[in-house]
Amino acid sequence: MTDDLRVIVSGGSMGGLFTALALGEAGHGVDVFERAAGELESRGAGIVAQPRMLQYLEERGIASEEITLTTQRREYLKRDGSVREARSDSMTFTGWDTLYRRLRKAVDDERYYEGRVVGFEHEDEEVSVRFEDGSEGRADLLTIAEGGRSETREQLLPEVSPEYAGYVAWRGLIDERELSESLVERFEGTFLFFEGDCQLILGYLIPGPDGGTRAGTRRLNWVWYDNVRDEDRLNELLADSRGVEHDFSVAPGDLRGEVERGLRASAEEFPDVFSRLVGETENPFVQTIYDLSVPEMAFDRVCLLGDAAFVARPHTAAGTAKAAADAIDLGRALDGHERVESAFEKWEGKRLAAGRQLVREGIRMGESYMG
Ligand SMILES: Cc1cc2nc3c(=O)[nH]c(=O)nc-3n(C[C@H](O)[C@H](O)[C@H](O)COP(=O)(O)OP(=O)(O)OC[C@H]3O[C@@H](n4cnc5c(N)ncnc54)[C@H](O)[C@@H]3O)c2cc1C
Incomplete structure (x- = not known):
């Protein structure tokens, strides 16, 4: 069933934080693990704030x-x-830092941990997640939001690389x-x-x-x-x-x-x-x-989102908005389906198409600028 899921998110940057917001709002229990927690507040440079993403944040009083x-x-x-x-x-x-701090503040401190995910195992309808310090966590869903160089992705798709x-x-x-x-x-x-x-x-x-x-x-x-x-x-x-x-x-x-x-x-x-x-x-x-595309985003009880799934060149100005849309759509798909499998299927079809289209657009724009 898709009610009150226990969700572990690996990666606490934009994709991970939007997942915590969107799934948390739908009533799921979301724990975010970020390997560089505490170091991100003053990092990054400029980003485009896409209108739909901004509207989502504005409606929740997070940023305007x-x-x-x-x-x-x-x-x-x-x-x-x-x-x-x-x-x-x-x-x-x-600013990346300005947006990150607003999103981070909107996620409960009790649910944002310093920690590095090093692997996972599917066990029936659960996932057992392994951390670098030797500890383990159990969840109904694992969301990998580790960015383009995700190492956990390699466990699912070893042939995919930037x-x-x-x-x-x-x-x-x-x-x-x-x-x-x-x-x-x-x-x-x-x-x-x-x-x-x-x-x-x-x-x-x-x-x-x-x-x-x-x-x-x-x-x-x-x-x-x-x-x-x-x-x-x-x-x-x-x-x-x-x-x-x-x-x-x-x-x-x-x-x-x-x-x-x-x-x-x-x-x-x-x-x-x-x-x-x-x-x-x-x-x-x-x-x-670099460009990155995955052939699948959902795997039983594990999914890839944000840059861990698709990296489109920065000319598209859409990396953060895409991570946000992946997370928001995931929340909606879980809300609208009784089984995780059917929610994942619906979500994956939509988000694969969006990711592929954006990567193609980035390549086209890059080639026109850079030859
Ligand atoms: C510090 C930082 C600064 C950035 N600055 C800009 C910018 O100025 N302009 C811009 O356009 N884009 C920037 N980006 C990229 C931008 O955030 C992404 O392109 C987009 O928002 C998608 O975000 P994401 O969360 O999917 O991936 P990312 O933003 O790449 O985040 C992935 C996160 O996962 C964490 N992580 C990776 N592996 C593990 C693991 N095994 N366990 C736990 N955590 C893990 C990483 O430390 C990282 O915080 C920046 C990213 C970071 C991390």
């Missing part, structure tokens, strides 16, 4: 437009800084107070772009570290998509200042000095507004862009 900043225009610059193309386009942004798209995203955040007024003014109400030869850099304002959206308290967020097809160069970029080689990203403050200097020198080729932005950002970081 007050945590967002909206642009009314898109402008594409020429190399000399003049405007090549401008069009009206409304986009709503927030596929590098041939380019990386350099990223940075800077307090507007550290920038000149004229530079900040360029971004007021405007989502600004520069497209170079297989390069794309964009920037927009997001709330400050404490969520402030008033002028003087905000941050500027930039993302620079850069073609890196050569494997040796990619490995060089992903080796951090302590010599640790990463597969997917190097965190703020960990880029090697040589890489950071190279980044700033390459940014000199951009319109002044972007070269200054990159030049003045203290701890830029890098993430590889």
Whole structure:
């Protein structure tokens, strides 16, 4: 039956928190386990706050437009800084940290634990979940919301792994107070772009570290998509200042000095507004862009959601909204069916189609920008 289920969620980022909200609201008992609990509050950079997701949060009094900043225009610059193309386009942004803190606050502390899931076993109509510290938990459902590099997913789908798209995203955040007024003014109400030869850099304002959206308290967020097809160069970029080689990203403050200097020198080729932005950002970081698709999302009493199931390229601006929709639809499917199997079947059909469509859209957009 689908009433009062005991649910364990592995991963306490956006997907895990939305699952706790949506399934908790439907009366299920949801426990979230996050391997990096306590470390996420001040991480991340800018994200698009999709209207449906925001409306869901607003209806529950969790967050509203007050945590967002909206642009009314898109402008594409020429190399000399003049405007090549401008069009009206409304986009709503927030900070990953701002949204995370709101969602986290909406989930009971008693149900959000530090812990790393290392495996599970199906036992009749239950799942037994193993944790890194040797403990075990039992649940009616296990939801894997571990992101694109989920290790628990490997137990279900060992053949599925992220596929590098041939380019990386350099990223940075800077307090507007550290920038000149004229530079900040360029971004007021405007989502600004520069497209170079297989390069794309964009920037927009997001709330400050404490969520402030008033002028003087905000941050500027930039993302620079850069073609890196050569494997040796990619490995060089992903080796951090302590010599640790990463597969997917190097965190703020960990880029090697040589890489950071190279980044700033390459940014000199951009319109002044972007070269200054990159030049003045203290701890830029890098993430590889990759695609990920799973053939199934539901497996007896276990399901995959959010980035653990599909990673669409950031151009779609929909990763967080997709994780939210996966979770909200799961809550509705369980509500509307008497058996977990039939709820899962209905949910999976819908969410597989949505995930596949978004990944395709991300690839199409990426190819048009990056060649
Ligand atoms: C710290 C952080 C910062 C981010 N910043 C941005 C950003 O600025 N802009 C943007 O567009 N996207 C960002 N993202 C990605 C964004 O959250 C996702 O693309 C999207 O919201 C889907 O979320 P998700 O919960 O499915 O996956 P993710 O957000 O990737 O979260 C997965 C979570 O699972 C945890 N986890 C993994 N394995 C285990 C395990 N075995 N046991 C327990 N926990 C586990 C991870 O620590 C992580 O917190 C960020 C993600 C994280 C984790």
